[in-house]
Amino acid sequence: MAVNLKSTSARDALKPRRNPYFHCLRIGLYVGYRRADEGTGTWIARRLKEGTKSYEFRSLGTLSGYEEAVRLTEAWAGAVDMGITHKAITVDEVCNTWVTHKKTENSKASAADVEGRFNRLVHGKPIGAMPLDKLRTNHLREWLVAQLNEDGDEDDMRRSKNTANRNLAAVKAALNLALKDRLILTDAGWKTVTPYPKASKRRTGDLTSPERAVLLAHCDIQLAALVRTLLLTALRPGEIANANVGDLNKEQGTLTLTGKTGRRLVTLSTTAIEFLKIQAQNKLPSAPLLTDSFGNRWNKDSWKKRFKNAVKAAKLPDEVVMYTLRHVAISEMIAGGVDTFLVARLAGTSTTMIDKHYGHLRHIQTRARLDAVEMI
Known part of the structure; x- marks a missing residue:
């Protein structure tokens, strides 16, 4: 019937x-x-x-x-x-197959990298348990969006997009191998999911000295103190926001920081020491070293809008954010001839990251020194 x-x-x-x-x-x-x-x-x-x-x-x-x-x-x-299996192969299984393939066809380091990504983001997660033939574009896009750092500033977002792109590339490579092995008929479930654009853009310090002066002129007293400190130290905004008066050693000229890389001790320039001494005057050791207009510890919510308004008033590009000041300071250190290892240590990052994003400045400096030598 x-x-x-x-x-x-x-x-x-x-x-x-x-x-x-x-x-x-x-x-x-x-x-x-x-x-x-x-x-x-x-x-x-x-x-x-x-x-x-x-x-x-x-x-x-x-x-x-x-x-x-x-x-x-x-x-x-x-x-x-067509001879394609109709067994309910999961994304988990496909990713495991890709790791095995990488170990056979590529280096162990490359295989370990993708295996680590899958362990963090696929295995034990809903996306991993999903049958391959039921994977849809929206599933993969939601998985990609979940990796973004929406609580950070613009630079945090850019970096999280860059990382998410690499994770996406690893998963799509595994899915494409499954297609090649005839485990699924079509790549419609992932083909149109594309990487975030301009996520790997090289960091640059793009504020000239006059532009920095104009920016400081359009900041209120408390915001100007935060901006000046970042330009003098190349620290992360969150690190200086977490610093207490007691973390500043006035005699040694050092500052103990707590942030992304844990606790670390950094050496300050003479100018930075003298400036921070003024900020610490008449404050208890447990008090914030820098405060907003209400005497509270700085945080992203309290500086973001005020800094944006200052950037606009100074007629600077919209891309300039608080994190830009760290990049400006690192660029000036590199251009000034400070050793890469020392810059990395002061900034709380790796020499690899310094070379990747600021190496071009070191080459410019080296070339200038070479040009000053009479070879012939």
């Missing part, structure tokens, strides 16, 4: 039962619908095994309607006809 599954009203009129109602698409291929007692029903595909009188089935789950069920049924049947 023919069953109408095309409309929602027709499906709702069916009597709930355990066995699905099937509609024949063509000889040997059916799309089925299991009517639930309550809630939305589920879809199932049925195919007559070639050369037999028995059927094989494929659960399609909850879908948008009849048209999607027909499309997935046809895709499944087509994949079987």
Whole structure:
């Protein structure tokens, strides 16, 4: 007996039962619908095994309607006809296969890198447990967005996008290998998910000395103190915001910081020491070294809008954010001839990161010194 599954009203009129109602698409291929007692029903595909009188089935789950069920049924049947497995391979399994492939075809370090990414972001996560043939573009996009640092400033966001792009590249490589191995018929579930643009843009210190002076002139007293400190130290904004008066050693000229890299001790320039001594005057050791206009410790929410207004008033590019000041200071150190290792230590980062983002300045400086030498 023919069953109408095309409309929602027709499906709702069916009597709930355990066995699905099937509609024949063509000889040997059916799309089925299991009517639930309550809630939305589920879809199932049925195919007559070639050369037999028995059927094989494929659960399609909850879908948008009849048209999607027909499309997935046809895709499944087509994949079987082409010799593509219809076993419920998960993203987890695909990623494991890719790691094995990397160990065989590439270096151990490369394999260890992607394995670490999968351990952090795929294995044990919803995206990892998802059957490959049910992976949709929105699933991968949601996974990508979840990796972004939305609590940070613009530079934090850029860096998190850069990292997310590398993670996406690793997962898409694993998925593409599955496509090549005929574990799935199409790459429609991930092909259109693209990396974030301009996420790996090299950091530069793009504020000239006159521009810095104009910026400081448009800051109130407390904000100017924060801006000046960052320009004098190349510290992260959060590190100086966390600093207490007691963290400043006036005799040794050092500052103990607590932040992204844990606790560390940095040496200050004479100018920075004298400036911070003034900020620490008449304050208890446990008090914040720098405060906002209300005497409270600085945080991202209290400086972000005020700094943006100062940038606008100074007619500087919108891309200038608080984190830019750290990049300006690092650039000036490198251009001034300070050793890369020392700059990395003061800034609380690695020499690799310094070379990657500021190495061009070191080359300019070296070239200037070479040009000053009479070779011939």
